Amino acid sequence: MSTRTRDPQTLGGAGTLDRMARILAARNIDPASLEDMVDDPEPFSPLEALSAGMPPRYREAQADHPKVLTWARDVAEQSVAPSLGARRQVTTGPSLLMAGVVGAGKTHQAYGAIRLLIRTGLGVRWRATTAADLYADLRPRPGVDSERELATISRCPVLLIDDLGAAKASEWVEEVTYRLINRRYNLMLPTLVTTNLAIKDLRACLGDRVTSRLAQMTDRVEFEPVDRRRHRTAT
Incomplete structure (x- = not known):
């Protein structure tokens, strides 16, 4: 060697x-x-x-849905340079809610959108989590400052929340979700949300406060009711 x-x-x-x-x-x-x-x-x-921080399955993800591409373009256009000559950073921007059946390609499109932002040369600090993992990370337990973790996630410039609405509903889940979404709503931070629920069913699962914020802060995309994973296996 x-x-x-x-x-x-x-x-x-x-x-x-x-x-x-x-x-x-x-x-x-x-x-x-x-x-x-x-x-x-x-x-x-x-x-x-x-x-390298992405799951191996999505490291080559390509976004091609028109509304997803528009989201990435709008976020890039709103980026700013912190100082003269510095690289532009993602600061504020629109959010996107993608709804559809399991396997419709929502997560693939979301990771593809993040990769698209990275490829533009912007400074992109991002984080991705499933809703189930999010609640596990934020659940109070000895030795963990869950409030600090919530603050960190809330301020991350680009956040992907995958499978929102999949966790078992409870007052604690609704409260934590509201606090996270409300902070990102107020800070106008770009947020990608995917859900297997129909948009009209989100209110029953997440409550009025969460769905009201999501309705105001996101553009919405309803994917065709086709399980692309099952289709690829069949073909």
């Missing part, structure tokens, strides 16, 4: 290396792994680093 040390210029200089290390750390990837890129002939791109 070659023991040569890569010239920092190959990685774009020390500043780029530090930036990549921060990106990797934010995605729970050991920044020290950069040191193993000795014989890789290609530079380490921001897209590769950010995509």
